[in-house]
Amino acid sequence: MAFIRKTYKITIIFVIAFFLKINTSFAVDDGFGAAKKIEGKYFTVYYSPQLEIPKLLQQLNISPSDNLLVGRPLDQGLGLADMLDVLFLRACDILDMHLYSFHGTVKIGKDSIQLNNIYNYLFRKNVAPRSFYVYDLNTIYTSADNFSRGVIGHEIGHAVISHYFVVQPSVKIQEVLAMYVEYQLKRSGQGN
């Protein structure tokens, strides 16, 4: 009887531990509770309600030739999620790494101050990069201040690289590849 009771107790402890773990892994409070949401094919996009979509689209600067390069019809009126999908396909082409079941998250804060706060909250470090990709959350964090095809392409590059390889290349190699995506996207975005 004593044994059964003990097992029972242990089971309870495990169940509690299990739920605590679920709670901590899903309840990441990054300040995007009030954010607006758009669904794309490759990304679910959250953005601060203060942000204006047309401005973000302009900053992203996706051109008809980007569409053409990824085989999309030119006359399609593209929204923010569609443009990020185009950028994802461009990044896959540039890296020559094609993913068939990718779906990540992009979170766009209102400015670099908000981005800093998120970075501090997640990593306990004060100065955030202009944007960053969190592998465990499969999430790109960025802000309107640094929202451009080069910067977002760089982070999408990180997402693609980390999903493509079973054994991850070194951090340095991943950075070089992400920088290569950024460079190519910047170069092809000039003059648009």
Ligand SMILES: [Zn+2]
């Ligand atoms: Zn990087």
